[in-house]
Amino acid sequence: MSDLWSVETSSLAADGEAIMRNGNIYQIANGYMGYRGTLDEYGRSELVAITLAGVFDRVGEAWREPVNAPNGGYTRIAVDGQTVGALEVPVSAHHQALSLRNAVFERKTAFALDGKTVTIASQRFLSAAEPHLGVIRYSISSDHDADIVVETGIDGDIWDLNGPHLPRLDAKMYGDTLVIAGMTNELGKCVAVAESATIPFGQQHHKVDGNRNLRVVSFKAEAGKTYTFWKYFAVCTAFEEAGLTAPEAAIAAVHEAKAQGFDVCLAAHNAVWADKWAQCDVIIEGDDETQHALRYSIFQLLIVAPVDGSRNSIPARALSGQVYKGAVFWDTEMFMFPFFLHTCPQKAAELLRYRIRTLDGARRKALTEGAGYRGAFYAWESQETGDDACTYFNIGDPLTKRELRTHFRDKQVHISGDVAIAMWEYFKLTGDDCILLEGGAEVILECARFYYSYAYFKKEKNRYEILDVIGPDEYHERVNNNAFTNMVVRATFEIASQTAFYLAETHPEAFKALVQKIAIAQELPLFAEAARLLYVPEPNPTDGLIEQFDGYFNLRNVPVEELKSQRIHPDEYLGAGQGLAVPTQVIKQADVVMMLSLFRERYPTAVKRVNWEYYEPRTEHGSSLSACAYAMVAAEFGNLDFAYKYFLKTARLDLDAKYKIYVGTVFMGGSHPAANGGAWMTAVFGFGGVSAGADQVTISPRLYKSWRSLKFKLAYKGDSFDITITHDSVAVTAAPSNRQTRRFCVWGRDESCVPGKRILIDRAEKVA
Numbered sequence: 231m232s233d234l235w236s237v238e239t240s241s242l243a244a245d246g247e248a249i250m251r252n253g254n255i256y257q258i259a260n261g262y263m264g265y266r267g268t269l270d271e272y273g274r275s276e277l278v279a280i281t282l283a284g285v286f287d288r289v290g291e292a293w294r295e296p297v298n299a300p301n302g303g304y305t306r307i308a309v310d311g312q313t314v315g316a317l318e319v320p321v322s323a324h325h326q327a328l329s330l331r332n333a334v335f336e337r338k339t340a341f342a343l344d345g346k347t348v349t350i351a352s353q354r355f356l357s358a359a360e361p362h363l364g365v366i367r368y369s370i371s372s373d374h375d376a377d378i379v380v381e382t383g384i385d386g387d388i389w390d391l392n393g394p395h396l397p398r399l400d401a402k403m404y405g406d407t408l409v410i411a412g413m414t415n416e417l418g419k420c421v422a423v424a425e426s427a428t429i430p431f432g433q434q435h436h437k438v439d440g441n442r443n444l445r446v447v448s449f450k451a452e453a454g455k456t457y458t459f460w461k462y463f464a465v466c467t468a469f470e471e472a473g474l475t476a477p478e479a480a481i482a483a484v485h486e487a488k489a490q491g492f493d494v495c496l497a498a499h500n501a502v503w504a505d506k507w508a509q510c511d512v513i514i515e516g517d518d519e520t521q522h523a524l525r526y527s528i529f530q531l532l533i534v535a536p537v538d539g540s541r542n543s544i545p546a547r548a549l550s551g552q553v554y555k556g557a558v559f560w561d562t563e564m565f566m567f568p569f570f571l572h573t574c575p576q577k578a579a580e581l582l583r584y585r586i587r588t589l590d591g592a593r594r595k596a597l598t599e600g601a602g603y604r605g606a607f608y609a610w611e612s613q614e615t616g617d618d619a620c621t622y623f624n625i626g627d628p629l630t631k632r633e634l635r636t637h638f639r640d641k642q643v644h645i646s647g648d649v650a651i652a653m654w655e656y657f658k659l660t661g662d663d664c665i666l667l668e669g670g671a672e673v674i675l676e677c678a679r680f681y682y683s684y685a686y687f688k689k690e691k692n693r694y695e696i697l698d699v700i701g702p703d704e705y706h707e708r709v710n711n712n713a714f715t716n717m718v719v720r721a722t723f724e725i726a727s728q729t730a731f732y733l734a735e736t737h738p739e740a741f742k743a744l745v746q747k748i749a750i751a752q753e754l755p756l757f758a759e760a761a762r763l764l765y766v767p768e769p770n771p772t773d774g775l776i777e778q779f780d781g782y783f784n785l786r787n788v789p790v791e792e793l794k795s796q797r798i799h800p801d802e803y804l805g806a807g808q809g810l811a812v813p814t815q816v817i818k819q820a821d822v823v824m825m826l827s828l829f830r831e832r833y834p835t836a837v838k839r840v841n842w843e844y845y846e847p848r849t850e851h852g853s854s855l856s857a858c859a860y861a862m863v864a865a866e867f868g869n870l871d872f873a874y875k876y877f878l879k880t881a882r883l884d885l886d887a888k889y890k891i892y893v894g895t896v897f898m899g900g901s902h903p904a905a906n907g908g909a910w911m912t913a914v915f916g917f918g919g920v921s922a923g924a925d926q927v928t929i930s931p932r933l934y935k936s937w938r939s940l941k942f943k944l945a946y947k948g949d950s951f952d953i954t955i956t957h958d959s960v961a962v963t964a965a966p967s968n969r970q971t972r973r974f975c976v977w978g979r980d981e982s983c984v985p986g987k988r989i990l991i992d993r994a995e996k997v998a
């Protein structure tokens with residue numbers, strides 16, 4: 231592998247599906263917006279999209295989805311009267327690359343045109359320093375003299391799944407700055423894109439061509455000479471609180487960038503990226519393929535981390551487009567959040583602030599869903615208000631084209647506990663109660679309140695049960711006592727009690743105000759009792775197996791492949807009312823094993839092994855969330871070959887982009903940040919054996935045989951540590967700026983790590 235810091239190809243994606251997949255692989259983003267990895271001259275048919283984080287719109291009865299902004303990066307050339315584009319004229323050479331170091335996408339394409347070779351090269355980035363800004367350098371050269379016309383500006387002909395979200399676009403030119411602005415359909419808010427360019431050659435004029443607002447530059451290219459220009463575009467919206475209108479803000483941003491110039495903008499961008507990698511890189515020595523895939527996964531998380539102060543979160547398909555309605559699922563708290571918590575907690579806090587911001591939506595859902603509940607029932611698919619974007623008929627049947635009733639929205643109740651657990655983990659591992667005080671405590675108590683209203687007290691057994699739910703395995707709907715769900719509910723009750731205790735002790739005034747605000751005084755003692763009396767399926771005393779839900783073991787045991795061979799259509803959904811998997815033990819994704827991974831401290835290794843061995847052959851891995859859970863648990867009980875296989879499967883998912891793109895009739899062609907987070911977790915928690923708790927960090931390494939070492943940084947309690955694990959030793963170096971000595975337990979040995987000092991633990995000396 232030549233470069234572990236880039237992704238590149240010299241083959242041009244020529245058909246629609248390859249272009250779609252490449253658009254995901256080569257996407258860039260900066261938390262504010264994502265720009266698919268398409269070429270400068272491409273348009274809506276090639277799925278060009280600049281997807282905005284946290285800005286949603288709805289057209290008619292279609293799904294609400296994030297808004298794509300007009301494309302300020304658009305450029306197309308014509309040579310001697312012939313329009314040039316990678317899909318229109320013969321390409322003699324093409325190369326495109328994405329730098330993982332700084333999220334710069336570049337392409338170089340040579341076109342063969344009636345005996346002439348014309349080459350275009352461009353570089354683009356979405357500034358990590360100024361989130362509204364995109365910057366492009368574009369060069370043209372020809373090996374013969376040629377008449378060249380460049381059209382560059384903003385393309386308002388936008389690709390949407392369920393648009394148009396900006397139905398009427400207004401194209402203007404202010405001085406030398408182009409602007410396209412439009413109002414969203416549902417809320418009538420302005421989205422504006424401004425573009426300005428420095429073009430030191432040719433004659434220019436302005437042209438509006440349909441929805442394209444363009445500058446047209448004509449020049450005679452001399453053979454062998456390179457003509458370079460620089461473009462700056464900015465996206466601003468009226469969804470942001472600012473003194474300026476969206477077009478004014480966008481114009482101001484491009485003017486500032488243009489005055490600074492490409493190199494200064496790039497230097498500021500690079501500085502932010504250098505910091506990101508200094509905090510977040512993981513280095514695997516001895517296995518380049520894995521190193522590359524893992525770094526790409528981390529990169530995917532870094533490009534979509536929310537902008538500080540935005541109180542946004544990360545959608546299940548990141549910013550790669552409008553798939554899955556741009557909605558935030560449990561994927562964020564369970565699969566992405568741990569990465570941020572252990573590397574850059576300020577981003578983890580931002581993800582939690584999103585849940586605090588959307589608490590009212592969760593309250594509305596609790597009140598209106600089913601029989602009506604109390605507290606906070608978080609949206610299964612959450613957008614900007616926290617109201618649920620998930621529909622009751624969320625999947626289409628490819629055979630009949632009918633919509634299928636699914637219960638993801640109303641029965642996947644574990645979502646609230648997933649949020650509460652993340653809130654508490656933040657406090658536990660950072661030692662910082664700011665999130666609890668900013669509203670996190672309220673979230674936790676409201677989630678516990680929801681579960682208390684949902685739980686069923688079975689008198690004859692003197693226990694609470696959680697009935698009629700969907701666990702992570704979405705092929706079995708409306709089941710009773712799903713082990714994962716019940717465990718999450720119990721943890722939520724425990725966390726709620728701990729939260730109340732902590733606040734009462736340390737912030738009595740804030741606690742009193744909160745208890746009054748949500749009138750929860752009477753309920754608090756009930757949560758502790760509910761935690762004690764809640765039934766959670768336990769390992770069977772004879773064989774250690776945990777039943778996924780009541781009656782699961784009575785279902786038909788059919789091999790996964792045999793079941794899949796019975797499908798009439800390749801995209802047929804295996805769950806919902808009549809799905810093939812419903813009467814069988816075939817599960818969609820890790821469920822019991824997900825529980826064993828999430829609550830890894832609570833189960834012995836033997837239980838992990840026996841359940842892994844039972845459930846793995848029954849798992850279709852039909853979700854990108856599945857393989858990493860199996861990988862982590864396999865690492866724990868020592869099946870490192872399996873762990874490695876599933877680790878690579880997860881880490882390479884977005885790099886290879888061979889994922890399925892339809893579930894039922896629903897288009898799913900986007901990237902998978904949950905798998906990206908799962909890859910990081912498998913490296914650090916699985917192979918690194920890291921488990922950070924309230925009092926200490928435990929490290930029980932299980933390095934894969936081909937790895938020489940695993941190195942990463944760990945953020946813990948506001949301090950920072952460099953960890954280096956080899957087969958024989960673990961070194962922990964505390965940053966000099968650390969505030970306190972912290973406790974580590976490595977291979978069973980207790981150690982203290984003093985600020986600025988390094989401890990080295992030799993495996994040979996491990997305590998039995």
Ligand code: IFM
Pocket residue numbers: 546559560561702704853855904
């Ligand atoms: O949240 C997941 C779910 O667990 C399985 N289906 C896809 C969702 C979004 O990634």
